[in-house]
Amino acid sequence: MSNTPHDHDEQKTQVQDYFSRTAESYVSSFSHKSGDDLQRLIELGEWDRQQQALDIATGGGHTALSVAPHVARVTVTDLTPRMLEKAREYLVAQGVTNAEFVVADAERLPFADATFDRVTCRIAAHHFPNVARSVQEVARVLKSGGIYLLIDCMAPSDPELDSFDNTVEKWRDSSHGRSCTPEEWQVFFTGAGLQVEHQEFFRKTHHYDDWTLRSQLPDNEKARLEQFILESSSRSQAYFEVVQRADGHLESFTNDFILLKGRKR
Numbered sequence: 001m002s003n004t005p006h007d008h009d010e011q012k013t014q015v016q017d018y019f020s021r022t023a024e025s026y027v028s029s030f031s032h033k034s035g036d037d038l039q040r041l042i043e044l045g046e047w048d049r050q051q052q053a054l055d056i057a058t059g060g061g062h063t064a065l066s067v068a069p070h071v072a073r074v075t076v077t078d079l080t081p082r083m084l085e086k087a088r089e090y091l092v093a094q095g096v097t098n099a100e101f102v103v104a105d106a107e108r109l110p111f112a113d114a115t116f117d118r119v120t121c122r123i124a125a126h127h128f129p130n131v132a133r134s135v136q137e138v139a140r141v142l143k144s145g146g147i148y149l150l151i152d153c154m155a156p157s158d159p160e161l162d163s164f165d166n167t168v169e170k171w172r173d174s175s176h177g178r179s180c181t182p183e184e185w186q187v188f189f190t191g192a193g194l195q196v197e198h199q200e201f202f203r204k205t206h207h208y209d210d211w212t213l214r215s216q217l218p219d220n221e222k223a224r225l226e227q228f229i230l231e232s233s234s235r236s237q238a239y240f241e242v243v244q245r246a247d248g249h250l251e252s253f254t255n256d257f258i259l260l261k262g263r264k265r
């Protein structure tokens with residue numbers, strides 16, 4: 001992917017278009033609403049009721065909803081105004097009273113240095129054109145000793161599998177930038193002055209019909225992507241646990257996720 005500022009702006013416009021169109025489906029998405037990863041994020045967060053938390057790229061607001069009961073205040077942010085509005089409606093309907101809502105770009109956070117005790121960002125960094133920059137921004141707004149909890153889809157370290165994973169994700173949603181490898185994440189965290197205290201991996205199975213419906217992939221592209229997956233190498237099919245239905249159509253595939261806990265020195 002090119003690195004020019006113009007391309008970065010274009011990717012952010014694509015993100016806003018995509019999430020403005022699909023906002024409701026991300027609020028109701030079962031795989032965003034639930035999941036052991038949200039539970040793990042809470043278990044690892046070392047919360048207390050005095051803390052100021054920031055949730056970056058909140059999407060439907062599911063991470064902010066989990067964090068809110070554990071902190072004094074959660075600042076809920078997203079690049080896409082319509083998505084943030086949907087998150088606000090959802091959190092208010094769930095009875096959250098300690099949240100504020102700010103439209104914000106993860107790569108240019110509109111907050112002073114050392115404002116937050118905790119920062120979360122779940123299943124979103126693969127949309128950021130400059131992931132390293134977003135981690136530097138998190139480190140800047142964290143207080144010393146503060147914690148960043150990051151969850152994202154992850155590319156395997158093997159180049160063939162990395163390429164398959166990112167091709168499939170970008171085909172399904174053109175606002176996908178890149179799922180990074182664990183090695184890339186280590187560099188981003190340590191380079192920004194965040195000590196990685198914990199990392200874990202998990203996998204998610206995507207049911208092809210739901211997964212493509214949520215992204216509103218047109219039928220012809222859905223069929224082409226299905227063919228690409230079903231005709232991929234046996235190595236890719238085995239790694240991503242490609243499951244074909246009796247009628248020959250693609251049932252599901254499974255890919256990797258990473259959870260990182262980093263502390264600002």
Ligand SMILES: C[S@@+](CC[C@H](N)C(=O)[O-])C[C@H]1O[C@@H](n2cnc3c(N)ncnc32)[C@H](O)[C@@H]1O
Nearest residue numbers: 032057058059062063079080105106122124127
């Ligand atoms: C899949 S949703 C996030 C899911 C959510 N965090 C959760 O836990 O359910 C991805 C979100 O990232 C937001 N986003 C993408 N690029 C962004 C950026 N550069 N800065 C802030 N938010 C961004 C999108 O607007 C979208 O709402």
